[in-house]
Structures are given as C-alpha cells and as structure tokens.
Amino acid sequence: MRVLLPVEDDVEDLSTTLGGLSTNAEKSQAKPASKETLQDAKTEDDTKDDEPSDVNENDAVEEEDINDDELEVEVKLADIQADPNSPLYSVKDFSKLGLHENLLKGIYEMGFVKPSKIQERALPLLLANPPRNMIGQSQSGTGKTAAFVLTMLSRVDYDLNMPQALCLLPSRELARQTMEVVEKMGKYTPMRAKYAIKDSVKKGEKIDAHIIIGTPGTVTDLIRKRALPLDSIKLIVLDEADNMLDMQGLADQTMRIKGFIKHECQAVLFSATFPDNVRAFIQSFAPKANEIRLKATELTVDGIKQFYMNCRDSEHKIEVLSMLYSLMTVGQSIIFVRTRKTAERIASRMTAEGHAIVFLHGAQDVAERDKVMDRFKRGDIKVLITTNVIARGIDIQQVNLVINYDIPVDGDNRPDPETYLHRIGRTGRFGRTGASVNFVHDEVSLDQMEAIQESLGCNITMVPTDDWEKAHKILKKALK
Numbered sequence: 016m017r018v019l020l021p022v023e024d025d026v027e028d029l030s031t032t033l034g035g036l037s038t039n040a041e042k043s044q045a046k047p048a049s050k051e052t053l054q055d056a057k058t059e060d061d062t063k064d065d066e067p068s069d070v071n072e073n074d075a076v077e078e079e080d081i082n083d084d085e086l087e088v089e090v091k092l093a094d095i096q097a098d099p100n101s102p103l104y105s106v107k108d109f110s111k112l113g114l115h116e117n118l119l120k121g122i123y124e125m126g127f128v129k130p131s132k133i134q135e136r137a138l139p140l141l142l143a144n145p146p147r148n149m150i151g152q153s154q155s156g157t158g159k160t161a162a163f164v165l166t167m168l169s170r171v172d173y174d175l176n177m178p179q180a181l182c183l184l185p186s187r188e189l190a191r192q193t194m195e196v197v198e199k200m201g202k203y204t205p206m207r208a209k210y211a212i213k214d215s216v217k218k219g220e221k222i223d224a225h226i227i228i229g230t231p232g233t234v235t236d237l238i239r240k241r242a243l244p245l246d247s248i249k250l251i252v253l254d255e256a257d258n259m260l261d262m263q264g265l266a267d268q269t270m271r272i273k274g275f276i277k278h279e280c281q282a283v284l285f286s287a288t289f290p291d292n293v294r295a296f297i298q299s300f301a302p303k304a305n306e307i308r309l310k311a312t313e314l315t316v317d318g319i320k321q322f323y324m325n326c327r328d329s330e331h332k333i334e335v336l337s338m339l340y341s342l343m344t345v346g347q348s349i350i351f352v353r354t355r356k357t358a359e360r361i362a363s364r365m366t367a368e369g370h371a372i373v374f375l376h377g378a379q380d381v382a383e384r385d386k387v388m389d390r391f392k393r394g395d396i397k398v399l400i401t402t403n404v405i406a407r408g409i410d411i412q413q414v415n416l417v418i419n420y421d422i423p424v425d426g427d428n429r430p431d432p433e434t435y436l437h438r439i440g441r442t443g444r445f446g447r448t449g450a451s452v453n454f455v456h457d458e459v460s461l462d463q464m465e466a467i468q469e470s471l472g473c474n475i476t477m478v479p480t481d482d483w484e485k486a487h488k489i490l491k492k493a494l495k
C-alpha cells in the first residue's frame with residue numbers, strides 16, 4: 016500500500032476561528048490518512064438551469080493588459096496575506112499543514128506561496144484521524160477548492176484501484192475546473208481521477224479511478240448501472256454544498272447518493288454560503304462535523320466594489336449596457352441574466368454593435384458548453400452572458416467585472432442574496448480587485464437589490480446613467 020504520509024505533523028489547536036467566528040473544532044493530530052496516485056479522463060455532464068440560447072461570437076472587444084494586472088496582484092497578494100483581517104491571511108506555510116511532499120511540490124508548482132485562512136484552518140482538521148466530517152465556509156475566491164482537493168489526494172490509497180473519493184458539484188463547468196486542480200495538485204502522485212459527468216463514461220465501463228468528480232445526475236445514473244462501485248468510498252465532498260442540498264435544487268439526488276454508501280464515510284461540505292433553509296439537510300448529511308463558519312457580516316470580499324445603475328425601464332437597460340461597453344475598458348466580464356431570451360436579446364444587440372460575446376446556459380449541448388467555456392477561459396472572448404448555471408465556483412482570474420443585468424431572485428421571485436454573492440464572487444478572486452454592477456429599472460428591482468444589500472450588510476453605490484463622464488470615472492477607478 017502506497018501511502019502519502021505527511022512531511023511533518025505540526026498542527027495547532029484548531030478550536031479556533033475563521034474571521035473571528037468560532038468553530039467547534041477539536042484538537043487535531045493531523046495524521047493525514049493518505050496514500051497515493053494519478054491519471055484521469057475527460058468528458059461531459061448534467062445541467063441545472065433554464066432555457067436554451069445560441070452562441071454569438073467573433074473576436075474583438077475590449078482589451079486590457081492582463082500581464083500588468085497580474086504583476087500588481089502578485090505584489091499586493093503578499094500584503095493581503097500579511098493582514099490578519101483578510102480571509103487570505105495565515106500564520107503558517109503549506110509545509111506545516113501535514114501534507115505529503117509530493118503534494119507540496121504540486122502546490123508550489125501552481126504558484127501558491129502561503130495558504131489562505133480556510134486552507135490553514137481546514138486542512139489539519141480534514142486530514143486528522145479518525146476522519147471527521149467538515150462543514151467549511153469561506154468567502155468566494157479564497158481557496159476552498161485546494162482544501163478539499165488536497166484532502167482527496169491525501170486520503171486515497173493509491174495501490175487500491177477503486178473509487179475512494181467522490182466529489183459532487185452542481186455544474187459540468189465546475190467539475191471540469193475541479194478536475195484541472197486535481198490534476199495539477201496531484202501531478203507528483205500516482206493518482207487517477209475520472210469524470211462522472213454527462214457522456215464521460217463509456218457503456219459497460221467500470222470505473223476504477225481513485226477520485227471521481229461529477230454531477231449528481233450522472234453519478235446517480237452510474238451507480239444504478241453499477242459502473243461506479245461505492246464499496247471503497249471513504250470520502251464524499253460536496254462543493255457548493257448549500258446548493259447541492261437545497262431542497263429546490265439537487266438535494267434529492269445528492270442525499271440519495273449518500274444513502275447508497277452504506278459504510279462510514281467522511282463527509283466534507285464547502286461553500287461561501289450556508290443559508291438557514293439548508294441547515295437540516297446539512298446536519299443530516301454531515302453529522303457531528305467540525306465547522307468553520309463566517310459571520311453574516313463577513314460574507315463579502317472587500318476587493319469587489321459593488322455598484323448599481325438606475326435604468327428608466329427594461330429597454331433602457333440594454334442601452335446602458337451598450338454604453339458601458341463602448342466606454343469602458345474591461346478585462347473579462349460576465350453578464351448574468353434571468354432568462355435565455357434576455358441573453359439572446361442582449362447578445363444580438365451587442366454583436367450588432369461589434370462586441371464579441373458568447374453565452375452559456377443549461378440547454379446547450381455539452382460539447383457546445385465546453386467549447387464556450389474553454390474559449391472564455393482562454394480569454395479568446397471577453398464577454399460571457401449566462402444564467403445562474405455558472406454563478407458558482409467558476410474561477411477565471413481575469414474577470415474584473417460582473418454585471419447583474421437582472422437582480423438575482425429565487426424560484427418565488429424573492430431576492431436571492433446567496434446567488435448574488437456567488438455571482439459577484441466570479442470577480443475579485445484571491446485578492447484581486449473587481450467590480451459588480453447591478454441594473455435596476457423599476458421599484459420592484461430596486462427593492463430586490465436593497466433587500467439583498469440589507470441582508471448582506473454591504474454597500475452598493477450608485478453610478479449615474481445620466482452623466483457618463485462621472486460614471487466612467489467611478490467605474491474606471493474600481494476596475495483600475
């Protein structure tokens with residue numbers, strides 16, 4: 016049995032706080048239960064959003080010197096990580112977190128220098144023996160993925176060719192992104208990882224990879240077909256856990272998958288948000304968990320400046336958008352809309368004006384979704400219009416502007432602060448700066464935005480729509 020033993024076990028008392036919040040953590044001995052490996056697979060998934068659309072593209076639009084930006088971020092990151100009030104702050108370095116040296120090699124090769132607060136706090140708890148469940152909350156873009164990926168890579172016995180860690184996520188795009196992180200971090204281990212997303216597993220194939228990354232629909236399907244054996248699963252991870260256990264969302268499938276695992280298994284839940292309505296599900300999925308939680312007032316990331324623009328009516332919104340893009344130099348941006356129809360309308364207008372735009376929604380076929388996402392991630396296209404399908408988790412560091420063309424609301428048309436947080440969190444990743452702009456066009460949308468502002472205790476500042484010189488100045492400053 017090949018085991019990834021930690022380099023060093025120097026773990027502190029973790030009955031501690033994240034951003035001042037108490038955890039019920041216990042003293043950990045940080046003996047990662049790891050063993051080791053690598054390889055992978057590729058393919059497709061499920062969906063979870065509304066309607067179809069098409070993809071309009073050509074390349075041009077706004078440009079920005081990303082290299083300059085990166086440099087600035089690198090310099091600033093060290094300062095931010097030295098600030099005890101920052102979610103990126105840590106007192107230790109990665110070598111003190113009980114990780115195997117082959118994992119440290121992977122981490123350093125990714126350019127990580129110091130852990131973030133959530134990584135520093137969560138990892139020793141996650142790796143301690145006997146394994147204990149974990150509910151981990153930290154602001155968007157603060158490195159939760161590394162925390163659970165390193166746990167999976169540490170826990171797996173690389174001599175056992177059986178699925179041992181199962182990671183469930185709400186979208187195909189997030190599964191693909193997480194696979195990339197697993198491959199990079201596990202580069203110096205013999206790990207093998209496999210997708211469980213739509214079209215990823217051939218008929219008759221039996222999965223024997225160590226780590227499985229997938230969406231609940233496909234995972235359920237594979238379990239039913241006996242293609243995904245669960246006998247050796249020792250770790251189940253839910254990323255965007257509140258979303259995965261939201262009654263209106265994926266909860267049934269996710270709970271059922273857990274129910275298929277008949278033996279003891281460590282449950283690890285991460286998200287930037289854990290609203291009250293999912294509390295019961297979370298407790299039953301991960302009983303007696305170590306918890307790292309944020310206070311309600313700590314949910315937003317300082318680096319993301321939040322604005323709103325008052326539009327006369329819904330028609331005026333498209334004019335304001337168009338004006339915004341003709342005036343501003345934006346790195347990359349994401350425009351969130353409520354329906355596919357709106358996405359189509361905006362796309363055709365902006366395309367006609369010469370902007371290069373792609374859009375992504377749950378009704379597109381998987382190959383198209385992958386193509387759109389890959390182009391946007393590569394930076395070939397600067398503007399992505401989308402519904403909530405990628406509101407969560409997607410990490411594209413060059414995105415410095417998020418537009419809520421429609422204020423996020425839930426299925427009952429009530430303001431949805433969690434979705435708002437996740438949407439704006441597509442910018443301001445790991446200490447970077449970014450801006451979000453909300454469009455309001457009537458009393459209802461204004462009320463919705465104000466309700467979100469109140470619930471999060473954040474400041475959303477007005478940018479005029481009748482003084483473009485001023486608007487330009489404000490946004491330019493925020494976008495730097």
Ligand SMILES: Nc1ncnc2c1ncn2[C@@H]1O[C@H](COP(=O)(O)OP(=O)(O)OP(=O)(O)O)[C@@H](O)[C@H]1O
Pocket residue numbers: 126127128129130131134153154155156157158159160161286287407408409410412440441444445
């Ligand atoms: N210790 C670190 N040092 C430098 N960069 C890091 C570190 N940890 C993570 N990152 C980078 O920070 C970015 C955000 O990380 P990640 O996607 O894990 O955030 P998250 O907390 O999961 O966000 P979300 O809530 O949006 O899912 C990624 O680009 C990741 O590579």
